[in-house]
Structure formats: C-alpha cells, structure tokens
Amino acid sequence: MRLLITGLNGFVAGSIVAHARKTWEVHGVDITETTGLPANVTAHQLDLMDKEKVAALFLQIRPNAVIHTAAIANIDVCENNKELAWKVNVGITETIAELCKTMGIKMIVCSTDTVFDGIKGRYSETDAPFAVNHYAKTKIEAERIVLAASSKNIVARLSLVMGMPVMGKGNSFLAETIEKLKKGEPVKFPENEIRTPIDVVTLGAALTELAGSDFGGIVHLSGNTRINRYKMAFHLAEMLGYNTSLVKGTNSNALAGRAPRPNDASMENVLATSILQTPMLTLEEGLYLTLNFKMEELI
Numbered sequence: 001m002r003l004l005i006t007g008l009n010g011f012v013a014g015s016i017v018a019h020a021r022k023t024w025e026v027h028g029v030d031i032t033e034t035t036g037l038p039a040n041v042t043a044h045q046l047d048l049m050d051k052e053k054v055a056a057l058f059l060q061i062r063p064n065a066v067i068h069t070a071a072i073a074n075i076d077v078c079e080n081n082k083e084l085a086w087k088v089n090v091g092i093t094e095t096i097a098e099l100c101k102t103m104g105i106k107m108i109v110c111s112t113d114t115v116f117d118g119i120k121g122r123y124s125e126t127d128a129p130f131a132v133n134h135y136a137k138t139k140i141e142a143e144r145i146v147l148a149a150s151s152k153n154i155v156a157r158l159s160l161v162m163g164m165p166v167m168g169k170g171n172s173f174l175a176e177t178i179e180k181l182k183k184g185e186p187v188k189f190p191e192n193e194i195r196t197p198i199d200v201v202t203l204g205a206a207l208t209e210l211a212g213s214d215f216g217g218i219v220h221l222s223g224n225t226r227i228n229r230y231k232m233a234f235h236l237a238e239m240l241g242y243n244t245s246l247v248k249g250t251n252s253n254a255l256a257g258r259a260p261r262p263n264d265a266s267m268e269n270v271l272a273t274s275i276l277q278t279p280m281l282t283l284e285e286g287l288y289l290t291l292n293f294k295m296e297e298l299i
C-alpha cells in the first residue's frame with residue numbers, strides 16, 4: 001500500500017513519515033529539496049501548483065491514500081497574500097481532490113481549528129465553521145472541495161500542533177520557545193486564544209491511522225487539555241524547568257497589523273477518541289511523548 005504525503009518538509013508531515021513507514025510504502029512531495037530522510041521513504045520535488053507535474057506524479061506512484069498537508073499555514077502571510085494563499089490552499093487541494101476522485105484514492109486534508117469564529121469554544125464536528133481571517137476562508141473552501149469529491153475522504157481539523165520537529169525542518173513554536181528560554185530571552189503568548197493543543201507525535205500516528213481506515217467525513221484531532229496559549233507556554237516552561245517569569249501574556253487581537261484570530265477555538269475530540277486506537281493526550285503527556293520520541297523506535 002502506497003501513501004503520498006504532500007508538504008513533506010513540513011512540521012506535521014515529518015511525524016506522519018515516522019509513523020507511516022512502518023506499514024506503508026511512503027512517498028512525499030515538497031516544493032523544496034528534502035534531505036535527511038529515513039530509508040524506505042521516497043522524496044519528490046515539485047511545485048504542487050503545476051497541475052501537469054502533479055498528475056504525472058500520481059500516475060507514477062499510484063498511491064492508495066494521500067495525506068495533504070502542504071499549505072500556506074501562516075495566518076498573517078495568508079492575510080497579506082490573499083491571491084497566493086487561495087491558489088495554494090484551495091487550488092492545490094482542488095487539483096489533488098480531482099486526481100484522487102478519478103483514480104479512486106482516499107484523500108485526507110489537514111484543516112484547522114481556526115475555521116471556527118472562536119465565540120462558542122469546545123467545537124464538535126457538527127458545529128458550523130465561520131471564518132474570521134483569510135486563512136480560515138481558504139481552509140473552509142478546501143474542506144468543502146475534499147468532502148464533495150468522495151464520501152471516503154477525510155477532513156482532519158488540527159488543533160494547535162505542539163512538539164519538537166520529528167524530521168529536520170519544522171515550524172515548531174516549542175523548539176523556538178525552548179531556544180529563547182535557554183538564552184534567558186522573554187517569550188510572548190496570547191492569553192485570549194484558548195486552544196486544545198495536540199502533540200505532533202500523536203498527530204502523525206492519528207493521521208496515519210486515518211489513512212488506513214474506512215472512516216469518511218470530518219474529524220477533530222485535538223488534545224485533552226483546554227488552555228489559553230499563555231498558560232500553555234507557562235506550563236511548558238515550568239515542566240521543562242525554565243524561568244517562567246520570561247513567559248509573558250499578550251492579546252493577539254490587540255496587536256496592530258495582525259490578522260484576527262478566533263479567541264476560543266478549542267475542539268472536542270470525542271469522535272477521534274471513539275474511531276481511533278491512537279490515544280489523545282493531555283498537554284503534559286504530549287510534551288513527554290514529543291521530547292522522548294525517537295524515529296528509530298518505529299522501525
């Protein structure tokens with residue numbers, strides 16, 4: 001069984017690779033060159049906006065499932081580059097969804113907790129999304145496309161992803177925070193943003209499990225701890241033995257020049273807990289797992 005992961009060099013994809021290579025023939029694709037891959041994983045380099053090259057790649061690999069992580073995941077970059085964000089987050093998803101439909105391939109797309117407006121909190125899969133920024137608009141449209149293409153497709157809405165990069169690169173706030181705290185530099189986190197962070201190792205395991213499952217539809221992948229981002233950073237610093245007075249609170253919606261964020265985008269994980277064998281964890285359990293995770297353990 002062959003799995004294709006898009007956005008191979010990204011934070012989330014690194015963890016999927018680590019888990020999937022146990023049971024799948026793993027292929028990954030990214031716009032930049034991939035280095036430091038473990039054995040038995042094949043990297044392909046291309047711009048997913050090039051439809052012809054993407055179609056040729058699908059014909060070459062003939063995957064049984066695709067996990068689509070590639071995106072512009074930075075909220076402010078999307079807000080300031082609306083057209084490009086639409087082309088990448090919606091256009092590429094459309095290309096891949098069409099190919100998957102034609103070739104009978106199961107597709108999983110990574111969406112986000114920020115598709116919600118953040119007023120109610122504790123969102124379940126039946127709650128209606130409402131975008132407060134352009135990133136969320138692109139993700140809501142991407143969700144619609146993937147769900148419309150096939151009933152076996154999956155929209156995995158990810159909470160804030162916490163952890164150390166499993167492979168080389170990765171846009172990890174934890175790694176950045178640890179670096180700053182080690183140097184005695186302050187770190188700022190918003191108090192207004194309530195989230196249910198999921199650790200990157202659990203997330204990779206859950207997405208891999210979903211790729212091999214019969215489930216179709218929307219599922220929320222989130223941790224068991226509901227917490228604001230300032231308190232989260234404070235606890236992480238405390239658990240790691242760093243000086244907690246370096247962790248400062250901010251209000252992300254009061255900062256000039258930033259795209260709006262939903263305040264309470266916490267998500268329920270009742271469905272994930274019932275359909276997956278991968279357990280959802282607390283913040284503390286997730287931190288322990290991500291700090292101690294070794295890719296070799298999964299060979």
Ligand SMILES: NC(=O)c1ccc[n+]([C@@H]2O[C@H](COP(=O)([O-])OP(=O)(O)OC[C@H]3O[C@@H](n4cnc5c(N)ncnc54)[C@H](OP(=O)(O)O)[C@@H]3O)[C@@H](O)[C@H]2O)c1
Pocket residue numbers: 006007008009010011012013029030031032046047048049068069070071072073088110111112113158159160161162170171
């Ligand atoms: N990380 C989180 O906390 C979080 C939370 C909720 C949802 N998500 C979603 O989960 C997914 C993965 O997130 P992530 O944090 O792993 O993102 P990431 O680290 O930014 O990884 C995305 C990868 O996609 C690649 N990519 C972008 N445009 C491409 C193109 N045209 N062709 C080929 N590759 C392209 C990027 O390459 P370059 O970097 O070289 O452009 C990058 O390696 C995203 O869809 C994101 O929206 C993430």
